[in-house]
Amino acid sequence: xxxxxxxxxxxxxxxxxxxTESGLRAFIAVHNTNRGPASGGTxxxxxxxxxxxxxxxxxxxxxxxxxxxMAQLDIxxxxxxxxxxxxxxxxxxxxxAYGRSVxxxxxxxxxxxxxxxxxxxxxxxxxxxxxxxxxxxxxxxSGDPSPVTAEGVFRGIRVAAERAYGSPDLNGRRVAxxxxxxxxxxxxxxxxHVGADLQVADIDTSRLARAEKELGATIVxxxxxxxADVDILAPCALGGAxxxxxxxxxxxSIVAGAANNxxxxxxxxxxxxxxxILYAPDYVINAGxxxxxxAEVAGRxxxxxxxxxxxxxxxxxxxxxxxxxxxxxxxASIANEMAQERMAVIRDWR
Ligand code: NAI
Numbered sequence: 173x174x175x176x177x178x179x180x181x182x183x184x185x186x187x188x189x190x191x192t193e194s195g196l197r198a199f200i201a202v203h204n205t206n207r208g209p210a211s212g213g214t215x216x217x218x219x220x221x222x223x224x225x226x227x228x229x230x231x232x233x234x235x236x237x238x239x240x241x242m243a244q245l246d247i248x249x250x251x252x253x254x255x256x257x258x259x260x261x262x263x264x265x266x267x268x269a270y271g272r273s274v275x276x277x278x279x280x281x282x283x284x285x286x287x288x289x290x291x292x293x294x295x296x297x298x299x300x301x302x303x304x305x306x307x308x309x310x311x312x313x314s315g316d317p318s319p320v321t322a323e324g325v326f327r328g329i330r331v332a333a334e335r336a337y338g339s340p341d342l343n344g345r346r347v348a349x350x351x352x353x354x355x356x357x358x359x360x361x362x363x364x365h366v367g368a369d370l371q372v373a374d375i376d377t378s379r380l381a382r383a384e385k386e387l388g389a390t391i392v393x394x395x396x397x398x399x400a401d402v403d404i405l406a407p408c409a410l411g412g413a414x415x416x417x418x419x420x421x422x423x424x425s426i427v428a429g430a431a432n433n434x435x436x437x438x439x440x441x442x443x444x445x446x447x448x449i450l451y452a453p454d455y456v457i458n459a460g461x462x463x464x465x466x467a468e469v470a471g472r473x474x475x476x477x478x479x480x481x482x483x484x485x486x487x488x489x490x491x492x493x494x495x496x497x498x499x500x501x502x503x504a505s506i507a508n509e510m511a512q513e514r515m516a517v518i519r520d521w522r
Pocket of ligand 1: 462
């Protein structure tokens with residue numbers, strides 16, 4: 173039963189939607205609305221089974237609650253996944269049906285984009301519901317969140333470098349990036365700009381040549397990127413990069429990237445610490461995108477406010493590192509504790 177699902181615990185609601193005509197099958201998970209309407213992106217992905225999709229949405233929605241609380245945003249945590257139909261389908265009809273689904277849950281969930289969803293898909297969702305943000309056009313439109321996510325991750329990497337090497341300067345630092353998508357590529361640009369030495373991998377080869385040509389990056393096989401001989405490893409593909417198979421081969425001394433749920437299992441936090449690897453908790457440093465979205469949700473998109481929140485992200489990460497060092501605990505455990513405290517704050521928003 174869903175109630176005994178290992179990742180269900182703590183969720184307020186999980187909605188399953190089906191639309192026969194368009195082929196829509198989607199889950200929307202509302203984890204926590206203490207701070208505001210549950211906000212998080214919609215992922216459009218091919219799942220091996222419904223169970224895999226459900227596990228993904230539950231883990232992602234919980235991570236959104238932690239992320240949004242940690243960034244002290246006036247939004248709660250939720251996430252959605254749409255199971256990519258097998259065979260041909262009408263994309264606009266599918267996303268319109270999805271928009272109607274979002275509308276039925278009455279503003280307890282506000283969507284944005286995640287992996288596999290384009291700005292055009294977002295515009296289609298918007299035709300059916302106002303509970304959508306991260307739009308390219310319209311009042312307070314905040315646009316694609318990915319560049320802001322990349323900026324936050326870049327800032328987080330500098331904070332981590334300062335702890336590990338005594339300086340945030342990344343000139344000459346070797347960085348491996350797994351996944352050169354919207355965030356990974358923008359992160360690579362930031363890093364190249366300050367003189368970092370990049371190694372990159374992606375299962376989709378289309379952006380690799382550009383990274384090699386424009387950013388001087390070295391292309392690495394996707395099977396070797398996690399064990400690349402680098403200072404910093406930035407997982408920017410999907411979740412679970414840090415697991416019992418990959419961990420022994422990691423050569424980086426810092427793990428700091430954009431991907432959600434980088435630790436496949438919670439015990440990886442201790443395993444990283446035991447190997448002397450400094451881990452910047454994923455949801456602490458990848459909050460830039462949702463910060464940008466939150467400005468739109470609040471109806472006052474303001475670049476200066478977003479920048480202030482990114483400064484705060486750096487301070488929060490610094491506090492996580494300080495407390496982990498002084499209390500002899502993992503950075504993940506400290507971050508979880510801080511996020512849980514911030515999540516317990518109930519705001520009267522309804
Ligand atoms: P994206 O879909 O644009 O990029 C993901 C990239 O990873 C794709 O190019 C894909 O081919 C590649 N990839 C997938 N599996 C791979 C593998 N095994 N090895 C190497 N490359 C692989 O997605 P986006 O938006 O860049 O997001 C990346 C990660 O960051 C995701 O985990 C996402 O949930 C997370 N994230 C994204 C935010 C955003 O603002 N876009 C905000 C916070 C987190």
